Amino acid sequence: MDLKLLNTNQRDAVEKIGGPILVFAGAGSGKTRVLTYKIAYLINNIGLPPENILAVTFTNKAAQEMKSRVVDLVKADISGIYIGTFHSISARILRREISLLGYTNDFIIYDQQDSRTLIKNIIKNLDLDSKQFDAKSVQIRISSVKNLLHSVSHVGSNIENFNDEKFHQIYKEYQNELKLSNCVDFDDLLLLPIELFNKNPERLKWYQNKFKYVLVDEYQDTNKPQFEFIYSLSSSHKDIFVVGDDDQSIYGWRGADISNILNFQEAFGTSNVIKLEQNYRSTQNILTAAWSVVSKNINRAEKKLWTKNKKGDNLDVIEAFDERDEAKKILNKITNYKKEFNETSILYRTNSQSRAIEDELRKAGIPYQIIGGVKFYDRKEIKDIICYIRVIVNSNDSISFDRVINFPSRGIGNTSLNKIHQYSKSNLLSIFETLKHADNLQVNNKQTQGMKAFYKLITHYKKRSKEDKGSNIIRDLIKDINLQAYYDNQKTDDALSRWENIEEFISSMVEYEINNKNADLSTFLEEISLLTDIDRWNDTDESITLMTVHSAKGLEFNQVFITGLEDGLFPIVRYLEDSDIEEERRLFYVALTRSKKKIILSYAKSRRKFGSEPIITMKSRFIAEIPEELITFESNNKLENNKNYNYNVSALNNIKNNCASEIHIGENVEHKVFGKGKVINIEGIGDNSKLTIKFYNNMTKKLILKYANLKVIGENYGK
């Protein structure tokens, strides 16, 4: 490990040991490097065993990367280290300790959708007006109450009106049901360890003693429970090292408390404060632009970022007619620039903006990956399987039970289901064990048989789950319930792709089992509940990445598009409050500082909402906050057409080099994303021609030759 590779302040941050340390790390100032060197330094130079280190990162992917970089530096086994997100570390602790709180260690982690279903049921059961108490707003309120560390009884003693009273009832019932189901929600994951430590000081002491050094990344985005968590672990020894940047605080809406970083010294006592102000990532122009923007904020810590990097290009601004035009112009730009697809990212404020861009990329055959939006594990067909697994792992999980008891149909509808629930409640049986008493439920024979069949099925797999691999079990279960036939019979593309997703899901189980020696159904469930799209993201793939600015935090690319720069969309401000606009501005700052070389800003003069009539929009105020001399405005003029023409010639050369022959009908070709296929039609000539290709997976696509980047694999391939 060569500390000479670090600048003075970075080195200072690495070598200073003892007492609280706060590092203000500006964008691109090498903070990941500091964190990895620091951990390596603790292990190698200080002699601290890895199992005494707790490091909190923002994503699981970041944790993995950090771990492998540390291994490279210390060249030793560090598998004992605790490194991960707040949520995954909390889950890990709870797996060992949760019995102290009256749950069992095979608890299930409910996602937002599960929580909402539960809340919806509770509202219904309490006979409340579902308009007045809509599940979504109640869910948001419960979450924010939890983030303030307000318990059910705390809420109960602060009731001011009818609404509060009913809310208290729902909250209370919600926590009851979670516990009965042996389930926790995302917020509980952070709250339960705190409760555990409060109630069991000797467990707290044990963990304080275990985690002799605590490191936290992205400290500006920690919320109250997260602060409590690390404070209780580290306040005894004060060996805590946090890294953050108040200018990049973008999670205020989910309870992140910027005062955690601004008041760090107050909370932990006299601390070393180190500032990393040299930016190694971006060009001078990008940094100046970003700095001019964020400097407009009032509420921020004193610092200044600088760079030795060269000036670089101006920032381009594209004006488009509407969102489709915007997408087309982006596409043009992408091909205008060097073909470093994996070094290009398209960012937007809201997930729904991805559609128009996605459509254009797909049409052009440019490979891309989308992060966020509907997550893989949230898809209906996947969630069904997950709920089967949950029921196998945990007999008490009633939300998951409800989902699969009648899927595929066993003739058990709402009426029977209600009877099951009632019987379960009045006889204090787990929802699953209630089925054992199907004969007492006063339902018709068809229903009774259905229940018994389901009971037998799950019992069988419960038993097998103790002796066989999860992937085998689920494969067999899927066969037992005839799932493939269920989808095949629908004979729609949609059903087909759903079945393909299920196959992919099983592959992901297999992969997980290969990578994890102690894999079982329960650990697999935990893994997927805490995985995000970013964690699954393949950043070495030759493809463009589309994501929200929030998802892009911590990442960097050569070329970054920031799209939808319209007032009302970015910034998305609803109520013109100063604190909101400052967070939006920080978000824009984060977006700008993702880029190393090139930034393209775009906005549309009109935009459709929900695919309805276009609404006239206005250019974002943020564009005007960038010094004019750093910006090149582009519009539809001759100059740009010329540029396109020049580019197309080189694109054609590229194709020629790649293909080594001209493409004609009947040719077999290979596409990076869609695989192998046969050209069945060609419209137009030259590199602009549109090819219709039937791929071997039965998909037929129209692609434009110059973008499709096809490999010719010969006419006789596979006949």
Add this chain to the structure above:
DNA sequence: GGCGTTTTCATTTGT
């Protein structure tokens, strides 16, 4: 109870 059709309503951002 099942299943197809109509209607409604939503968009910040995500662990």
Add this chain to the structure above:
DNA sequence: TGAAAACGCC
């Protein structure tokens, strides 16, 4: 636009 809820018929 498109998914989920509500509706209505078998």
